[in-house]
Amino acid sequence: xxxxxxxxxxxxxxxxxxxxxxxxxxxxxxxxxxxxxxxxxxxxxxxxxxxxxxxxxxxxxxxxxxxxxxxxxxxxxxxxxxxxxxxxxxxxxxxxxxxxxxxxxxxxxxxxxxxxxxxxxxxxxxxxxxxxxxxxxxxxxxxxxxxxxxxxxxxxxxxxxxxxxxxxxxxxxxxxxxxxxxxxxxxxxxxxxxxxxxxxxxxxxxxxxxxxxxxxxxxxxxxxxxxxxxxxxxxxxxxxxxxxxxxxxxxxxxxxxxxxxxxxxxxxxxxxxxxxxxxxxxxxxxxxxxxxxxxxxxxxxxxxxxxxxxxxxxxxxxxxxxxxxxxxxxxxxxxxxxxxxxxxxxxxxx
Ligand code: NAD
Ligand code: UFG
Numbered sequence: 001x002x003x004x005x006x007x008x009x010x011x012x013x014x015x016x017x018x019x020x021x022x023x024x025x026x027x028x029x030x031x032x033x034x035x036x037x038x039x040x041x042x043x044x045x046x047x048x049x050x051x052x053x054x055x056x057x058x059x060x061x062x063x064x065x066x067x068x069x070x071x072x073x074x075x076x077x078x079x080x081x082x083x084x085x086x087x088x089x090x091x092x093x094x095x096x097x098x099x100x101x102x103x104x105x106x107x108x109x110x111x112x113x114x115x116x117x118x119x120x121x122x123x124x125x126x127x128x129x130x131x132x133x134x135x136x137x138x139x140x141x142x143x144x145x146x147x148x149x150x151x152x153x154x155x156x157x158x159x160x161x162x163x164x165x166x167x168x169x170x171x172x173x174x175x176x177x178x179x180x181x182x183x184x185x186x187x188x189x190x191x192x193x194x195x196x197x198x199x200x201x202x203x204x205x206x207x208x209x210x211x212x213x214x215x216x217x218x219x220x221x222x223x224x225x226x227x228x229x230x231x232x233x234x235x236x237x238x239x240x241x242x243x244x245x246x247x248x249x250x251x252x253x254x255x256x257x258x259x260x261x262x263x264x265x266x267x268x269x270x271x272x273x274x275x276x277x278x279x280x281x282x283x284x285x286x287x288x289x290x291x292x293x294x295x296x297x298x299x300x301x302x303x304x305x306x307x308x309x310x311x312x313x314x315x316x317x318x319x320x321x322x323x324x325x326x327x328x329x330x331x332x333x334x335x336x337x338x339x340x341x342x343x344x345x346x347x348x349x350x
């Protein structure tokens with residue numbers, strides 16, 4: 001079926017929001033997730049929001065037998081591949097776990113796709129593949145390098161996809177490089193639900209605001225930025241979800257797929273940034289969140305975090321040009337939706 005996609009990792013933060021956007025755009029989906037970093041409650045809530053059951057399979061992307069069964073049962077136009085582990089610090093402590101899960105898992109998925117002549121893939125890459133950028137904004141031609149196993153796993157998968165596209169010209173492989181996803185669905189029903197203490201800034205801020213954590217440590221006040229704190233390109237997760245729909249629409253129009261007869265041509269390997277193109281400092285985000293939530297957010301300055309860079313923001317031109325997509329939502333809306341989710345669900349999905 002030309003409008004049916006497999007969504008690996010679809011129970012997770014970005015995947016769950018993307019399922020809603022896919023449904024609204026008229027796509028059918030099967031979600032495949034081992035729930036290693038998510039909850040079936042996210043699936044239940046997505047079902048309630050779209051008012052229909054989700055076709056959900058609990059499974060691991062490294063389980064070739066199970067994946068083959070799924071591909072035998074369903075005729076997919078393509079795969080949106082979110083499944084992966086994403087904690088940078090954990091990847092430094094447990095590198096093999098990251099290479100096995102992310103790289104071996106992707107190899108298995110690609111083998112099964114190819115065995116079933118499914119040629120279309122949208123892969124969750126990351127701005128982390130740009131390392132410490134030499135120039136800003138970062139466009140897709142910037143050199144790539146990574147300093148931690150998580151980033152390496154994304155870079156290895158990108159290299160693998162490039163090699164595959166060279167070897168098999170019928171493949172259409174889009175690598176979406178996300179900048180810093182934040183925010184939640186405007187319903188407040190689904191959002192980011194980190195295990196333990198959050199590593200990332202926005203969930204940390206929101207847990208301080210709701211009273212679960214005492215104070216934020218701001219890692220570094222002496223970066224060469226507007227106020228000395230780190231600058232990032234925060235992007236609302238619902239904008240990001242729409243970026244996946246735009247990429248899928250692009251594949252529908254441009255991909256030559258064995259599973260579609262009215263194909264137009266081959267895409268090969270296509271990396272595309274998903275960001276807003278704007279940088280926001282840590283202090284600016286804290287100020288915006290304080291204003292929206294009307295809660296105090298105590299903070300202290302601490303030493304720089306190892307591996308952090310000063311500034312990182314996207315050139316979003318390629319996404320606009322090729323996909324006709326651009327981010328629409330502001331920092332205020334990102335904070336409002338995060339706060340709605342956090343205050344309605346102080347313990348996440350638990
Ligand atoms: P998430 O952890 O919420 O979602 C990932 C999902 O994949 C989870 O539901 C998890 O259970 C599942 N999963 C992990 N390993 C699996 C396996 N072996 N088999 C089946 N399912 C598995 O993370 P997210 O924030 O939604 O990120 C989605 C993707 O985007 C990840 O690949 C991540 O690396 C990438 N990404 C995320 C960010 C970010 O800041 N959130 C930034 C750049 C890239
Ligand atoms: N920060 C703090 N205090 C915290 C957490 C973060 O000051 O408690 C600062 C960081 O030092 C950085 C900024 O907030 O300056 C953003 O940090 P995040 O951890 O939220 O995000 P990163 O940019 O470090 O990394 C995130 C994901 C990566 C992904 C990358 C893509 O964690 O997986 O975005 O650009 F690759």
